[in-house]
Amino acid sequence: MVLPDVMGCDFRVVSLAIDTSPESHRQGWAPHPARTPHTLRVSSEVPREAIVQLFVVINDPQVARDLLVTHGANFSSRWPYFMKNQTILRGGGITAASYNDTWRKHRRIAMWLLNSKAIRTYAETIDYEAHIFLRSLYDLSQHGKIPIDPATYAGRYALNNMLTLTFGSRTVKATDPLVQEALRLGMEFMRLTGPWSNMIDFFKILQWIPTTMRAQGRKLHNDFIAVYGAMMLRTKARMDAGEEVPDCLVKTLIQCQEEEQLTWEDMCFIVSAFTTGGVHSTSGIIEWFLALMPSNLHVQAKAAEELDRVVGRDTWPTAEDEMKLPYCRAIIKEVLRIHASFWMGTPHCSDEDFVYRGLFIPANSVMVLNVYALHHNESRYPDSFSFNPERYLGDELGAMDSAKQPDALVRDHWAFGAGRRICPGMEMAERELFLAISRLLWAFSFTEVPGEPICLEEYEGFSGRTPLPYRLTPKPRHGMVHDVLVEKTEINLNDV
Numbered sequence: 001m002v003l004p005d006v007m008g009c010d011f012r013v014v015s016l017a018i019d020t021s022p023e024s025h026r027q028g029w030a031p032h033p034a035r036t037p038h039t040l041r042v043s044s045e046v047p048r049e050a051i052v053q054l055f056v057v058i059n060d061p062q063v064a065r066d067l068l069v070t071h072g073a074n075f076s077s078r079w080p081y082f083m084k085n086q087t088i089l090r091g092g093g094i095t096a097a098s099y100n101d102t103w104r105k106h107r108r109i110a111m112w113l114l115n116s117k118a119i120r121t122y123a124e125t126i127d128y129e130a131h132i133f134l135r136s137l138y139d140l141s142q143h144g145k146i147p148i149d150p151a152t153y154a155g156r157y158a159l160n161n162m163l164t165l166t167f168g169s170r171t172v173k174a175t176d177p178l179v180q181e182a183l184r185l186g187m188e189f190m191r192l193t194g195p196w197s198n199m200i201d202f203f204k205i206l207q208w209i210p211t212t213m214r215a216q217g218r219k220l221h222n223d224f225i226a227v228y229g230a231m232m233l234r235t236k237a238r239m240d241a242g243e244e245v246p247d248c249l250v251k252t253l254i255q256c257q258e259e260e261q262l263t264w265e266d267m268c269f270i271v272s273a274f275t276t277g278g279v280h281s282t283s284g285i286i287e288w289f290l291a292l293m294p295s296n297l298h299v300q301a302k303a304a305e306e307l308d309r310v311v312g313r314d315t316w317p318t319a320e321d322e323m324k325l326p327y328c329r330a331i332i333k334e335v336l337r338i339h340a341s342f343w344m345g346t347p348h349c350s351d352e353d354f355v356y357r358g359l360f361i362p363a364n365s366v367m368v369l370n371v372y373a374l375h376h377n378e379s380r381y382p383d384s385f386s387f388n389p390e391r392y393l394g395d396e397l398g399a400m401d402s403a404k405q406p407d408a409l410v411r412d413h414w415a416f417g418a419g420r421r422i423c424p425g426m427e428m429a430e431r432e433l434f435l436a437i438s439r440l441l442w443a444f445s446f447t448e449v450p451g452e453p454i455c456l457e458e459y460e461g462f463s464g465r466t467p468l469p470y471r472l473t474p475k476p477r478h479g480m481v482h483d484v485l486v487e488k489t490e491i492n493l494n495d496v
């Protein structure tokens with residue numbers, strides 16, 4: 001697709017899928033007019049000097065692996081989106097950094113907190129938060145008698161996990177002013193980096209004139225530093241006062257600040273990467289899971305059978321049960337496939353000119369992973385628009401190991417991206433999803449509220465990842481639910 005030159009902006013989109021039909025050999029890489037976007041081939045007929053900005057859309061698992069993994073040394077940078085990367089994050093927060101030594105350092109530090117061994121040490125925290133999450137739904141629904149909107153509670157579950165991991169503390173009430181402010185910044189970030197910011201990203205003239213959007217982006221940059229800085233200072237004050245602060249990101253950053261030569265701004269944006277990156281995507285997947293359940297009673301019944309058989313009713317699933325519950329694991333993978341948080345991934349960018357299967361990809365091309373096309377590839381996922389956890393039975397790998405497989409066609413899904421920029425929080429996210437979802441299935445059966453159908457097609461405005469607001473009724477499945485749930489009440493663990 002070649003877009004016309006409008007206000008000094010000229011960019012071209014090529015859509016990349018391997019097509020082995022004889023016709024493709026006859027026609028070279030020319031786009032085929034009769035095909036849907038995910039089977040378009042590439043036009044290499046555009047003269048190089050005419051290209052201001054090339055977008056390469058990757059629609060095929062093998063191409064994704066070839067370019068983003070095998071040739072990851074060249075395809076792991078980020079394009080400097082004006083609003084997100086230049087104005088708000090200014091190359092920080094790991095996600096906005098170019099593929100350079102600063103990114104390597106920041107990602108290495110994040111991995112100290114997000115590697116498998118570290119995640120095992122958060123077992124108690126996630127366990128506790130999952131308990132409080134379910135208890136809230138139970139209490140709020142008056143033990144299954146009235147319908148509830150689960151969004152706030154799913155959000156709070158993911159938020160408290162991230163607050164503990166980041167600041168060594170949680171929030172008992174979502175009314176803590178700083179936490180409220182951090183959540184507001186997350187929403188503002190999504191608003192300013194959503195579809196409307198594309199205008200300012202692509203029409204350079206808008207970047208030079210003082211628009212409201214540009215002013216809001218600059219303000220958000222400063223607000224991030226003010227709010228996350230204040231939260232870091234609270235943790236530092238506790239450390240300075242000799243309090244035993246649990247191992248957490250802020251403690252790690254403060255301890256290694258000098259050795260790693262981190263600026264205060266670096267630290268604020270690494271912290272923001274955990275609290276913005278790690279909250280909305282995880283809670284969004286839980287919200288989609290709950291939205292899907294009332295219309296998939298057979299899935300609930302199968303999961304309940306597995307849980308009753310493997311775990312029993314006297315106790316509920318723990319992290320150790322994960323591999324013994326293949327159907328529950330399959331449900332989680334299927335939700336990640338059918339409602340991936342980022343349908344166009346987080347675009348990568350190429351550093352140098354590259355020739356791939358005869359196609360010339362110049363340096364600074366934006367590489368877009370078309371997760372929507374990958375997740376609706378009919379040969380990999382037959383009947384791809386159906387929610388069908390069975391397709392994952394027999395898949396015993398977690399998302400990280402699955403992504404490492406040499407054969408891209410057998411990877412579970414692409415919800416966490418690909419290559420060197422793949423989501424560093426995916427193991428943490430999977431652990432959170434397993435504990436919340438397996439316990440929700442153990443404790444409740446979910447039904448729709450008569451006259452209030454749950455929309456499974458549309459996404460909520462700004463976030464672009466969560467469902468439209470809905471209510472459902474969580475009915476306790478058996479008598480032991482009450483006994484297990486009331487065992488724990490909310491306690492104040494060093495409330496932030």
Ligand code: HEM
Nearest residue numbers: 094095273277278281282341346416417418421423425429
């Ligand atoms: C269901 C939950 C999650 C989903 C679906 C998700 C998805 C993604 C995706 C698609 C990317 C871009 C990957 C790429 O460029 O190829 C990404 C990057 C990132 N994610 Fe996640 N994520 C989730 C949870 C988390 C959590 C829990 C954390 C932190 C604790 C986190 C931290 C990050 C960071 C820091 C990056 C930037 C990586 C880089 O640019 O090097 N994410 N995530």
